[in-house]
Amino acid sequence: xxxxxxxxxxxxxxxxxxxxxxxxxxxxxxxxxxxxxxxxxxxxxxxxxxxxxxxxxxxxxxxxxxxxxxxxxxxxxxxxxxxxxxxxxxxxxxxxxxxxxxxxxxxxxxxxxxxxxxxxxxxxxxxxxxxxxxxxxxxxxxxxxxxxxxxxxxxxxxxxxxxxxxxxxxxxxxxxxxxxxxxxxxxxxxxxxxxxxxxxxxxxxxxxxxxxxxxxxxxxxxxxxxxxxxxxxxxxxxxxxxxxxxxxxxxxxxxxxxxxxxxxxxxxxxxxxxxxxxxxxxxxxxxxxxxxxxxxxxxxxxxxxxxxxxxxxxxxxxxxxx
Amino acid sequence: xxxxxxxxxxxxxxxxxxxxxxxxxxxxxxxxxxxxxxxxxxxxxxxxxxxxxxxxxxxxxxxxxxxxxxxxxxxxxxxxxxxxxxxxxxxxxxxxxxxxxxxxxxxxxxxxxxxxxxxxxxxxxxxxxxxxxxxxxxxxxxxxxxxxxxxxxxxxxxxxxxxxxxxxxxxxxxxxxxxxxxxxxxxxxxxxxxxxxxxxxxxxxxxxxxxxxxxxxxxxxxxxxxxxxxxxxxxxxxxxxxxxxxxxxxxxxxxxxxxxxxxxxxxxxxxxxxxxxxxxxxxxxxxxxxxxxxxxxxxxxxxxxxxxxxxxxxxxxxxxxxxxxxxxxxxxxxxxxxxxxxxxxxxxxxxxxxxxxxxxxxxxxxxxxxxxxxxxxxxxxxxxxxxxxxxxxxxxxxxxxxxxxxxxxxxxxxxxxxxxxxxxxxxxxxxxxxxxxxxxxxxxxxxxxxxxxxxxxxxxxxxxxxxxxxxxxxxxxxxxxxxxxxxxxxxxxxxxxxxxxxx
Numbered sequence: 145x146x147x148x149x150x151x152x153x154x155x156x157x158x159x160x161x162x163x164x165x166x167x168x169x170x171x172x173x174x175x176x177x178x179x180x181x182x183x184x185x186x187x188x189x190x191x192x193x194x195x196x197x198x199x200x201x202x203x204x205x206x207x208x209x210x211x212x213x214x215x216x217x218x219x220x221x222x223x224x225x226x227x228x229x230x231x232x233x234x235x236x237x238x239x240x241x242x243x244x245x246x247x248x249x250x251x252x253x254x255x256x257x258x259x260x261x262x263x264x265x266x267x268x269x270x271x272x273x274x275x276x277x278x279x280x281x282x283x284x285x286x287x288x289x290x291x292x293x294x295x296x297x298x299x300x301x302x303x304x305x306x307x308x309x310x311x312x313x314x315x316x317x318x319x320x321x322x323x324x325x326x327x328x329x330x331x332x333x334x335x336x337x338x339x340x341x342x343x344x345x346x347x348x349x350x351x352x353x354x355x356x357x358x359x360x361x362x363x364x365x366x367x368x369x370x371x372x373x374x375x376x377x378x379x380x381x382x383x384x385x386x387x388x389x390x391x392x393x394x395x396x397x398x399x400x401x402x403x404x405x406x407x408x409x410x411x412x413x414x415x416x417x418x419x420x421x422x423x424x425x426x427x428x429x430x431x432x433x434x435x436x437x438x439x440x441x442x443x444x445x446x447x448x449x450x451x452x453x454x455x456x457x458x459x460x461x462x463x464x465x466x
Numbered sequence: 467x468x469x470x471x472x473x474x475x476x477x478x479x480x481x482x483x484x485x486x487x488x489x490x491x492x493x494x495x496x497x498x499x500x501x502x503x504x505x506x507x508x509x510x511x512x513x514x515x516x517x518x519x520x521x522x523x524x525x526x527x528x529x530x531x532x533x534x535x536x537x538x539x540x541x542x543x544x545x546x547x548x549x550x551x552x553x554x555x556x557x558x559x560x561x562x563x564x565x566x567x568x569x570x571x572x573x574x575x576x577x578x579x580x581x582x583x584x585x586x587x588x589x590x591x592x593x594x595x596x597x598x599x600x601x602x603x604x605x606x607x608x609x610x611x612x613x614x615x616x617x618x619x620x621x622x623x624x625x626x627x628x629x630x631x632x633x634x635x636x637x638x639x640x641x642x643x644x645x646x647x648x649x650x651x652x653x654x655x656x657x658x659x660x661x662x663x664x665x666x667x668x669x670x671x672x673x674x675x676x677x678x679x680x681x682x683x684x685x686x687x688x689x690x691x692x693x694x695x696x697x698x699x700x701x702x703x704x705x706x707x708x709x710x711x712x713x714x715x716x717x718x719x720x721x722x723x724x725x726x727x728x729x730x731x732x733x734x735x736x737x738x739x740x741x742x743x744x745x746x747x748x749x750x751x752x753x754x755x756x757x758x759x760x761x762x763x764x765x766x767x768x769x770x771x772x773x774x775x776x777x778x779x780x781x782x783x784x785x786x787x788x789x790x791x792x793x794x795x796x797x798x799x800x801x802x803x804x805x806x807x808x809x810x811x812x813x814x815x816x817x818x819x820x821x822x823x824x825x826x827x828x829x830x831x832x833x834x835x836x837x838x839x840x841x842x843x844x845x846x847x848x849x850x851x852x853x854x855x856x857x858x859x860x861x862x863x864x865x866x867x868x869x870x871x872x873x874x875x876x877x878x879x880x881x882x883x884x885x886x887x888x889x890x891x892x893x894x895x896x897x898x899x900x901x902x903x904x905x906x907x908x909x910x911x912x913x914x915x916x917x918x919x920x921x922x923x924x925x926x927x928x929x930x931x932x933x934x935x936x937x938x939x940x941x942x943x944x945x946x947x948x949x950x951x952x953x954x955x956x957x958x959x960x961x962x963x964x965x966x967x968x969x
Contacts, residue, residue: 184508185788185795194802197515213508214871216663217646224662225873253646253653300923306651326923331648331912335794339731339787343602346920362786362808432515435804 172207178237181222183215204423227256234412242399247307263448266401269441271372272313285369285388296324300346302337310350313396320391417445472820488528496536500866502549503533519803523822528829535579550736551771554743558763568845573706576837582769583830586776598784606917611940613910618947638903660875669867669876674897677884683856716762720769728774731789742770
């Protein structure tokens with residue numbers, strides 16, 4: 145038995161040695177893991193599973209991608225793990241949520257910032273939208289702004305927590321409209337924030353476009369404005385905040401994509417940066433994402449790098465006063 | 467009655483095969499420590515990519531119902547609650563198993579699960595529109611009072627003394643504050659990376675319930691192995707059914723509490739079992755026997771946690787709001803096929819909606835049949851020699867707590883809490899109130915803070931928290947519960963002192 149074990153160990157070592165010797169040409173030669181810093185069933189997890197489902201195809205990575213959930217503390221637990229403990233060998237990827245992780249790194253208390261990770265590609269962009277209950281007296285962004293200006297700090301507005309896209313959008317609205325909202329962060333993510341709006345616990349809410357779209361289909365909410373640069377294909381009838389007279393850009397859009405920890409070999413990064421965007425473009429992936437009401441926005445590594453830097457700048461300025 | 471039209475769809479060969487796979491697989495996954503219903507359903511989602519929407523949902527629905535019931539197996543036999551829903555089952559169920567009545571406990575638990583589960587699904591079928599309004603009626607202030615109601619239960623739950631019960635509840639409440647606070651963004655008591663996300667409830671459950679038992683088993687050493695081997699009593703299914711009929715009160719309280727609590731988004735099934743257990747104990751003439759292996763304890767807990775399954779889906783299916791983590795996972799399973807829960811589901815895809823609901827109904831029956839079949843075999847676990855058993859439970863505990871979020875940190879938390887609990891138990895504290903504190907703490911806190919933020923922006927704290935019919939009703943129930951505990955404590959003391967005088 146001992147001999148057998150020793151033999152197996154030797155064989156393993158030899159195999160490992162060989163893999164090492166021929167460099168990264170054969171990458172990937174075993175399944176890849178992708179860390180998602182939110183729980184199973186959440187929007188990020190759900191989308192991560194869809195966009196990686198064709199990874200095993202020959203024209204993609206040729207190896208399947210398994211999702212590993214490390215939820216906790218609004219994503220901090222997972223990203224801390226990726227920055228400090230994950231092996232930078234190309235077999236551990238991570239899903240990012242911008243602006244969440246950038247805003248958290250600016251506020252401190254975490255062991256990562258944008259320099260801890262290397263972006264690979266972006267798959268989705270879920271803008272924040274302003275929602276009110278279906279029977280609310282507010283019918284336009286202007287109604288909400290008028291109320292907030294007349295009653296400073298009285299407009300209760302729910303969102304999924306602090307330093308997430310929803311919070312950023314609320315801060316931008318306050319700044320742009322020179323008004324004061326009562327931002328109510330909920331525990332339990334966007335679903336809890338949406339429930340507060342539908343049940344009338346709060347007067348308005350900021351939520352994900354994809355969730356708000358579904359809630360509107362069900363007849364529960366009115367969507368008054370989108371915090372993005374352009375109208376969204378899912379909601380062509382809903383104006384942007386800028387059209388409504390509030391100077392709010394796309395800093396709060398929840399970008400989701402793939403990254404690797406710093407220190408991953410350049411050859412691996414290049415290979416991933418080249419393959420992953422085409423994987424997102426796969427027709428089956430696109431179909432499933434559209435069916436689920438999840439807006440896609442495929443960006444290459446260079447585009448994501450630029451986007452991260454821009455967010456870092458905007459958010460530092462926006463959060464400076466808090 | 468629309469649901470009857472779609473009953474046939476459940477029995478097509480492929481659908482029924484999936485139902486069987488989901489049920490049996492769910493039982494096994496549920497019985498595995500650390501695999502909560504949420505995780506089990508999430509694990510199955512990728513398999514539904516290739517299936518038709520109806521088929522995928524049949525698989526998920528069957529797995530959901532049977533994992534909740536399957537959690538009772540490890541709770542009864544190993545004293546590891548598979549999920550918060552099964553905590554109350556360990557209290558009497560495991561004691562029964564230790565007395566050689568494992569078969570009886572398992573049979574009762576599967577039977578009451580099935581009855582409770584069918585009741586819950588029936589509510590989902592017939593009362594969905596009414597229930598949806600109910601689910602929305604609970605705002606932050608009401609959820610706060612509900613959590614406080616839970617706290618009043620802490621003192622009387624599974625403890626010899628109210629003071630010790632309250633003390634361990636407080637430890638639980640303190641443990642619940644650890645981690646990043648999502649609402650205020652503060653960091654509290656994070657002395658180690660493993661605590662950043664707070665204490666994971668599943669890891670805590672495994673540690674608090676299983677580890678003290680493992681340590682006591684090891685402490686006994688190897689001697690006396692033969693003497694300890696239990697005779698596992700045979701118990702016929704019919705006897706179990708008769709027994710179930712003998713305790714309609716436990717069954718009724720379990721079903722009602724489970725359905726009501728399951729309905730409320732955010733509270734979910736975590737506390738359904740414990741609240742039902744406590745209520746049944748208070749109403750039972752044999753309340754002294756609870757915790758010593760009383761069948762009513764198992765019946766109430768299991769009826770409650772399966773009755774919650776149906777109503778917990780009401781907010782998801784009607785309002786498209788997932789009311790529990792498991793419902794959130796099911797939402798993913800629906801979205802992947804382009805089906806939006808809400809009016810769209812019932813108007814445009816009635817075949818999917820009703821076949822899904824029907825499959826949960828049939829799934830309950832199948833789950834019960836399989837459960838009863840394995841009950842006799844599974845109960846033999848109690849015959850495994852203690853030293854071996856301790857090693858197996860320890861292995862499962864480590865596996866279970868690691869698998870929740872693939873994190874060694876959770877294993878450390880599990881071990882640390884387990885060792886702490888071993889010493890606490892020696893001083894007469896018990897794990898159930900501690901866990902209840904751990905579960906209720908965040909609910910009470912988050913809703914209080916949210917409520918006060920809303921209150922400060924609107925009418926002020928007093929009107930927000932203390933007026934309104936639902937608030938007043940809940941406050942009245944809280945006061946009644948406190949008064950009852952005080953009265954019981956005083957009465958017991960009087961008895962004790964009288965007896966002491968007599969002696």
